[in-house]
Amino acid sequence: MTAEIIPAGDAMERAISLLEAGEVVAIPTETVYGLAGDATTGVAVAKIYEAKGRPRFNPLIAHVASMDMARRIGRFDPLSLKLAEAFWPGPLTLVLPLQPAAGIHPLATTGLDTIALRMPRGFGGELIARLGRPLAAPSANSSGRISGTSAEAVAADLGGRIPLVVDGGPTPVGLESTIVKVEDGTVRLLRPGGIAAEEIERVAGVRLARNSGGAIQAPGMLASHYAPGASVRLGVDAVKAGEALLAFGPHRAAGSEKAVAVKNLSETGDLREAAANLFAFLQALDRTGAAAIAVEPIPMQGLGEAINDRLARAAAPRG
Missing domain, CATH: 3.40.50.11030 (Threonylcarbamoyl-AMP synthase, C-terminal domain)
Structure with missing residues (x-):
């Protein structure tokens, strides 16, 4: 298999068709390219792990197209809601308690009772809205390797393992999303990313607590990651x-x-x-x-x- 590379303006119907068939596709977001699959379908989520060679204990972000979709999946406290309203759509991921009937396949959460949620801009957001279901979409690269910020980089890495790369040009942010989790009024920074901590602190009105190691609670927390061959x-x-x-x-x-x-x-x-x-x-x-x-x-x-x-x-x- 060699991936098709289709410009974003022409790729919507092909991407939807593949996703509805349980396939995975690489899509542009404002952060980095994502390897997207239906987050509610175990086969699709398994294909994401398989294509990336990703450790099974590293959870996936579920991407949504609206606050209604987000609320069906995660339980928002007032501070998390305030952050979502300020930064969504955009490069912020919120870790929230999982709703009982969220419909997210447990393989995507790796058995955690929380869910990492993000609302992307552009093609990704439009695709999710058209599909009507959340997409699990980690960075489109082999696990542990450098994240792809162009369709060419994604195709060079994963082109033999996936059917489609949607070409939206270079990604504007170039770093994965910032991940935070609100616990008892404390906002904990689990992964720094495309929104600076200071911007989040201004909206939240509190200083961010830094993560001090321990169990993996969100994507991108492995100690060795983003590694070149050198x-x-x-x-x-x-x-x-x-x-x-x-x-x-x-x-x-x-x-x-x-x-x-x-x-x-x-x-x-x-x-x-x-x-x-x-x-x-x-x-x-x-x-x-x-x-x-x-x-x-x-x-x-x-x-x-x-x-x-x-x-x-x-x-x-x-x-």
Whole structure:
């Protein structure tokens, strides 16, 4: 099987037909490309895991097209509702108690009594509305590898395992969604992502608590994830021989002229631009065949928290 690649403007009917038949398709969202299947159908959810080679203990986000659909699946407390109204549709995922008759297949929740919900913009939202059912849609990449932010990247990774890639062009955010969970008035950040923690804090009126490890409660919490084939070395002030360089800002690490290749996430130090470029640039440097990718320091404020989170997971020891 080789995936069809169809422009988003022409792909709706084909995508619906495949999803109704229990297949999975890669679709553009504002964050990264998602590998979508009917979240209510066990066969479709199993095909997502199979295509990704994903560990079965890593739950999936259910994507919805409306608050009515969301309320049928998750139980909203007032603070979660406030966050949904402020940031949906958009790159925020809320972990909520699962409604008793939610209809989400237990394989998607990995047996948890909670559900991760998001409302995407654009093609994904339109597709879910037309289908009338939520879509489970983790990032469209082999498990643990770099997330796809273009149809070409998805097809290169998964094209032999899925029937369709919907081409919506490069994804504008370039990082997966921010995941939060409200518990007893505390808003816990489970995964930093496409909405900066400070933006959520302004709406919530409380500081976010950071996750301190422990059980996996949401997608993207594995210690080793987003990994290129090359090893990754973080916070470098000097490049070693044979390394590729992932740069940031106007000033270079010592020895950058010796790097196998250089990609700058943002020449001006713009964190939004850096987030959008992160996965595509990691993939490009990995394709050079360098044994290691050296990464210049990136500030922790704003979207820098999410960028550093992904880089730390990319650099983690491989299990």
